């Protein structure tokens with residue numbers, strides 16, 4: 001029997017590359033990939049041509065325009081446009097070439113800024129979104145609704161997972177546009193190298209965040225993808241089909257910074273730049289739906305940060 005052909009969109013990214021590692025470890029499938037420079041997923045005609053020629057059996061959509069709080073706040077038009085186009089093109093081309101199975105990656109920012117914590121899947125669309133990433137969140141909500149709508153009208157099996165904040169090998173370490181963990185791994189490392197007396201961290205340090213190692217995210221993505229229809233449908237509803245993926249544990253940005261200082265060996269002072277935005281005060285995910293399906297995160301933050309710091313140092317040597 002011909003192995004299943006899975007298109008991993010965004011395979012060179014942090015999550016996409018972790019998903020490829022996971023699929024390769026499991027074996028039994030053929031992995032189809034295209035780099036951004038080979039196939040721009042915002043180009044509808046190019047995406048349709050690709051699907052018509054390559055005819056994947058299944059799609060994992062881990063391609064997106066992604067960034068931290070500063071990037072989201074600075075490039076709102078790029079974040080909403082590129083993410084809407086990527087998901088609309090890939091979902092529609094998958095349907096028109098009869099791809100029955102697709103997994104879409106959303107984000108925890110889809111939930112209201114002040115949603116009751118931990119945030120359950122049914123908190124979606126119950127309140128105002130966080131301003132610093134509303135365009136990106138709207139695009140991600142549209143991605144969930146694209147999948148649900150193609151399932152309802154055309155009988156597709158397009159599933160959505162909502163990751164909490166992720167980190168790990170292959171992260172984006174850009175000093176301004178990255179997320180908090182890669183930004184601080186780099187900043188603390190550079191401070192140790194320069195024997196600097198202090199490290200400046202953005203915001204007040206009081207916001208709380210949940211952090212999931214990307215290898216856990218990849219395992220959860222493949223786990224949800226492989227659930228049989230009956231099991232998946234027994235735990236979701238046609239218009240509430242997304243599943244939260246997280247650790248169910250959070251910490252303050254101050255605690256995170258103190259942990260990264262310890263992991264990097266920094267002994268100096270931590271100072272706080274409160275001119276920078278804090279963003280959502282807290283966004284802890286309720287992970288009971290996924291737990292009831294049989295998956296839980298395994299990599300704790302301390303272990304994960306040691307692994308991520310080692311990966312960062314390897315990236316410097318590359």
Ligand SMILES: NC(=O)C1=CN([C@@H]2O[C@H](COP(=O)(O)OP(=O)(O)OC[C@H]3O[C@@H](n4cnc5c(N)ncnc54)[C@H](OP(=O)(O)O)[C@@H]3O)[C@@H](O)[C@H]2O)C=CC1
Nearest residue numbers: 010012013014015036040041063064066105107163165166
């Ligand atoms: N990182 C995080 O904390 C979180 C991520 N997510 C979601 O997980 C998914 C993966 O994120 P992550 O791996 O961190 O992001 P990365 O930026 O590491 O990877 C995204 C990938 O998508 C590719 N890509 C971007 N635009 C296009 C395009 N127009 N055409 C083709 N490829 C494109 C990028 O290629 P290139 O770099 O060459 O442009 C890159 O390989 C995304 O859907 C994201 O929204 C959700 C919650 C948290």
Ligand SMILES: C[C@H]1O[C@H](OP(=O)(O)OP(=O)(O)OC[C@H]2O[C@@H](n3cnc4c(=O)[nH]c(N)nc43)[C@H](O)[C@@H]2O)[C@@H](O)[C@@H](O)C1=O
Nearest residue numbers: 067068069107109133178179180183202203207277278279
């Ligand atoms: C995954 C998620 O990621 C983003 O939302 P976010 O969680 O607010 O993202 P963040 O990781 O950038 O910040 C988390 C907290 O950390 C503080 N912080 C301190 N010092 C630095 C710092 O140096 N860099 C950054 N980026 N943040 C810092 C920062 O001020 C904030 O309080 C959106 O993309 C959203 O769309 C989304 O999906």
